Amino acid sequence: MLQNHIGELEKNPKKRKFILLEIPIRHRLLITIPQLLILLFIFIFFLVHQAPRFTNNSALFIQVPLGLGIILLAYFVYRRVSFHKNEHIHQQKKYYTFGKVKPSNTKQLEALQLIAFSRYSDGFWTDSLEHAPVEVRVDHVPNFRKKLDYFNIKTKEELISEWADAWGMISKTKYEKLYNQLLNGLHTSQFLLDYREYPEWKNRLLELTEISEDYFDSCFNTSSAQPQKLIWAWDLWRAVLLSTAAFECGFITEEKAWQNIYKASDLSHFLFDSIDDFYTNMRLGHAYWCNNEKQVFERTSQVNAFLNPKTGNERLVHTVNWTSIKNIDLPHHMADNFKSFLKDIDDNNTPSKIGFNKNQ
Numbered sequence: 001m002l003q004n005h006i007g008e009l010e011k012n013p014k015k016r017k018f019i020l021l022e023i024p025i026r027h028r029l030l031i032t033i034p035q036l037l038i039l040l041f042i043f044i045f046f047l048v049h050q051a052p053r054f055t056n057n058s059a060l061f062i063q064v065p066l067g068l069g070i071i072l073l074a075y076f077v078y079r080r081v082s083f084h085k086n087e088h089i090h091q092q093k094k095y096y097t098f099g100k101v102k103p104s105n106t107k108q109l110e111a112l113q114l115i116a117f118s119r120y121s122d123g124f125w126t127d128s129l130e131h132a133p134v135e136v137r138v139d140h141v142p143n144f145r146k147k148l149d150y151f152n153i154k155t156k157e158e159l160i161s162e163w164a165d166a167w168g169m170i171s172k173t174k175y176e177k178l179y180n181q182l183l184n185g186l187h188t189s190q191f192l193l194d195y196r197e198y199p200e201w202k203n204r205l206l207e208l209t210e211i212s213e214d215y216f217d218s219c220f221n222t223s224s225a226q227p228q229k230l231i232w233a234w235d236l237w238r239a240v241l242l243s244t245a246a247f248e249c250g251f252i253t254e255e256k257a258w259q260n261i262y263k264a265s266d267l268s269h270f271l272f273d274s275i276d277d278f279y280t281n282m283r284l285g286h287a288y289w290c291n292n293e294k295q296v297f298e299r300t301s302q303v304n305a306f307l308n309p310k311t312g313n314e315r316l317v318h319t320v321n322w323t324s325i326k327n328i329d330l331p332h333h334m335a336d337n338f339k340s341f342l343k344d345i346d347d348n349n350t351p352s353k354i355g356f357n358k359n360q
Contacts, residue, residue: 126317
């Protein structure tokens with residue numbers, strides 16, 4: 001198993017060009033000092049054991065040990081330099097060994113595909129549960145930061161702070177509450193309510209996303225076999241991404257993370273016909289959530305870049321086919337298209353709490 005180097009789009013990590021001054025001082029010392037000691041040892045050995053043979057040829061007396069020493073010095077320097085050029089590859093493999101990270105199977109890749117576009121555009125890993133090396137995988141290894149010093153491995157506290165700022169997830173309890181809300185249509189319910197009250201927003205969303213009117217209308221279609229799509233991809237995408245983050249923060253185990261991810265992924269593969277369908281619906285939900293031209297454009301660019309990768313930038317998640325699921329237990333609000341939710345709203349005259357950003 002080997003993924004891209006963090007920050008780069010190429011599937012396989014590129015070998016680094018060796019420039020001595022770019023190597024940390026301690027690495028330069030590791031390259032030079034042992035080799036100089038070897039050269040000194042060879043010279044002393046020759047002086048003690050071979051000197052009598054060359055007493056009549058002082059030039060040869062110096063040249064032979066010096067030549068042998070230089071050859072060996074060059075060889076060991078080459079080996080050390082070659083290792084340093086590939087240090088990022090060696091350490092990535094070490095990370096997988098330390099963390100007991102196994103290659104993702106097809107079901108896992110199908111789930112990771114749902115969030116891959118954002119990871120891909122930012123140069124992060126797309127084919128593993130974590131988006132980059134994380135502390136929870138290797139904190140049992142003594143001096144893991146020194147052994148994996150090529151990576152900037154954030155602490156759990158740093159990751160928690162980032163997710164707290166972004167989504168308010170500061171604990172396992174907060175994660176579980178938000179995850180359950182997402183699977184019950186946290187944003188989708190409000191979208192349906194807002195659209196019922198302000199149908200003219202349809203034109204604004206079409207303008208923002210540039211999706212077809214036929215697609216927009218199809219999101220409200222329903223049948224005995226399938227509920228409305230609405231903007232379910234927006235909530236399900238967030239549920240998958242949030243679960244990977246909960247694992248990285250140490251709130252849940254890897255097993256629990258996959259369990260929750262599979263649940264959201266299965267619902268996605270039930271509701272949507274392809275990854276394109278899922279991403280289009282997700283973009284619609286994103287536009288509803290932000291109502292911002294710049295953010296919508298950036299999100300669309302990310303999706304397009306992932307769906308149309310350049311040669312050499314393809315990841316494993318690009319290779320998995322969309323598997324449709326026919327029978328599945330649905331969350332209550334998804335199964336009844338929020339009829340009970342809307343009834344409660346009508347009966348209690350409860351105002352919308354999320355809603356479309358009306359100021360833009």
